[in-house]
């Protein structure tokens with residue numbers, strides 16, 4: 115008993131104060147890309163050539179965050195002259211087109227479907243469907259249940275059955291072998307239902323987009339309401355996405 | 363007589379120097395080695411200038427390799443020697459080569475073979491998985507089946523579990539995977555140089571460093587690139603951080619499944635703290651983007667090193683106290699002990715690796731037996747247990763968590779001097795022709811291995827990936843035999859295997 119109490123005392127109170135305060139993230143974290151439009155176009159081309167995800171659209175001087183895996187190659191190659199990755203983890207969008215960015219992102223809270231806020235703002239039950247990624251996206255959704263993030267304090271929970279859910283949260287590029295299970299899960303969620311796509315895989319096929327076994331983005335299969343980019347998205351990115359879309 | 367030859371772990375071999383045997387000799391010798399205690403590291407097919415060939419890499423105290431021409435059908439090896447079982451099924455699925463007399467010729471990941479040969483399993487792939495396969499059924503009064511998945515109740519990867527039970531007791535568990543199949547091996551083969559490291563890292567995100575290292579070492583071997591000691595130290599730290607985060611997460615999850623919520627939550631949070639230390643190193647919580655052919659992309663400068671040191675110092679006593687809390691609780695022991703035992707003999711036949719193998723008495727640890735990176739300078743204990751139950755699998759993690767912290771603390775104290783590499787693309791563009799390299803690393807789940815062949819122009823000819831889960835899933839099925847079905851979650855967590863690493 116004493117061990118239990120001692121441990122409890124040592125652990126203390128660990129829940130972060132987000133969204134009131136933004137928790138600090140280590141400096142090497144790569145969040146929202148910010149692009150310098152004044153850069154030499156040759157440099158943009160060089161970055162685009164080096165990008166493993168072909169995520170840089172040269173003529174528009176923008177990065178497609180749906181494809182980007184935030185590896186930082188372009189930032190390193192251009193020594194920050196083309197792009198720098200900031201510590202800003204609030205990068206989710208309500209429209210796929212907005213993922214193509216120069217660093218200027220529309221406010222998610224304003225672009226979110228307002229009727230969803232009314233319906234689900236105080237209680238939101240999520241059913242997760244893992245569909246062929248690398249499992250890191252799932253892992254960083256799972257941590258939202260740990261004391262630091264404590265998703266439940268916002269009335270948001272992951273539930274065991276789609277019948278109990280208001281939304282599905284999909285990860286992975288939707289392999290051929292997962293497509294039916296995904297669609298059945300979606301169908302089992304009562305209407306009106308929300309579809310949330312998490313991670314580069316789910317947004318565009320991500321690192322696996324050249325495979326014939328996977329879909330080129332969840333939005334080619336289902337109507338997606340919320341796009342959360344990253345490989346994987348930082349847990350705070352997930353948290354921001356959910357809070358801004360449903361509650362703000 | 364020509365025989366299987368010794369090859370170096372993580373070194374380049376000329377393909378011409380690997381004995382090319384007749385199929386019969388190949389078969390006899392491979393069986394002989396494995397029956398006498400050898401283990402299968404790789405057994406795969408590949409196409410070389412229009413000819414199908416087989417390659418086996420076996421492990422005793424050293425690595426042994428040989429190849430042969432692939433017959434279209436052949437008398438299976440599995441019947442004589444179980445450890446070949448899944449490898450033969452995989453080969454049948456990937457290339458349509460039929461192992462006659464295979465006792466359980468069932469698809470592995472449910473996809474067409476790449477040679478457009480008639481399907482060995484008579485599947486029509488326009489139909490959903492599992493195609494025309496009937497799961498094993500136990501017949502009799504009071505027998506009932508429970509089907510779980512592919513979509514599970516938690517935030518977990520997909521897979522199908524079929525239990526045949528009598529009352530609460532599981533007679534047989536059949537596991538069907540393949541839902542996550544995304545064609546990783548073909549992607550690796552056709553990837554541009556700039557994409558290869560990223561793909562290797564995403565084979566299994568929780569084993570980013572394990573797979574990343576296997577890829578990097580293979581490329582380094584094939585391109586004769588040297589890695590400096592500083593980079594090796596950083597990679598070793600990263601691999602141990604990965605082990606720590608996952609083992610701690612697993613121990614927390616095990617507590618959750620026996621309803622000991624306090625340590626479950628503490629370890630849930632602490633696991634995240636260790637993931638953050640990977641982020642501290644390279645900007646990604648899973649270590650993506652750190653390891654590249656030739657070294658690492660991020661150095662350990664004094665500032666980072668200081669933070670790392672401080673954080674570990676702060677976390678270490680917390681981890682130790684929570685470990686004590688868990689392992690001194692009689693309620694935990696009552697649930698862990700004797701639950702889901704896998705006997706040493708079964709573990710050996712199944713070829714279990716990693717903590718699951720060590721829990722059943724198989725002491726093998728690639729960090730000791732085939733040391734790479736900085737491991738030749740480190741002393742890794744054996745960590746083998748005898749009981750093979752959930753308790754043993756948890757206890758291995760208990761030992762390894764403490765050791766990994768020691769290792770990291772020791773390595774932080776060393777000076778690391780390394781030049782960061784960019785994406786290792788140059789190395790990838792200069793692979794030696796007609797060569798072969800096999801790399802092995804002890805990921806947190808056990809032996810991760812990549813086998814890479816190049817053709818006579820120095821292009822990738824075959825890229826074979828093996829995640830430790832490939833060996834261990836049948837261990838979980840075995841653990842469930844005669845175990846209460848309500849203990850499935852606990853057993854499942856105690857193995858915590860990778861679906862995507864298996865499905866590729």
Ligand code: SF4
Nearest residue numbers: 165182183185186188
């Ligand atoms: S950070 Fe994104 S855009 Fe830049 S190189 Fe990497 S994947 Fe491409």
Ligand code: SF4
Nearest residue numbers: 247248313314315346
């Ligand atoms: S987006 Fe990246 S992290 Fe997420 S599942 Fe895909 S590969 Fe893994």
